[in-house]
Amino acid sequence: MRVMVLVKANADSEAGVMPSEEMLAEMGKYNEELVNAGVMVSGEGLHPTSRAKRVRFDGKERTVLDGPFTETAELVAGFWVWQVKDMDEAVEWLKRAPFQADEVEIRPIFEAADFGEEFTPELREQEDKLRERIAAQQA
Secondary structure (H helix, E strand, O other), rough: EEEEEEEOOOOOHOOOOOHHHHHHHHHHHHHHHHHHHEEEEEEEOOOOHHHHHEEEEEEEEEEEEEOOOOHHHHHHEEEEEEEEHHHHHHHHHOOOOOOOOOEEEEEEEHHHHHHHHHHHHHHHHHHHHHHHHHHHHHH
């Protein structure tokens, strides 16, 4: 199963405080362990919301909001996508993370089988073609 690991923002991440050289080295080592184990699919840190925008949808109307956004408990500072056998494995990997975060959330990513009969063979084929194009563009 694939999971998204959401690292929640805090006052430091929202203030743009960068990690120390020591922390960057520890995270690099941890990420290398994830890659070597075949767990890490991707992962990135995010700039603070002072550089962000939100788009609100109300029917056909769109409203653009400029950051920063104040509810840090609701904000994400970074993420990983992991391939794991189950949630227990994801939790065990996360427990080994070298950083001190207030909270990190792990959420399963929908797979094709999760959508049931509504995800017809035609829709699956379309999705497969899009994924192939994405992979080719990134190569």
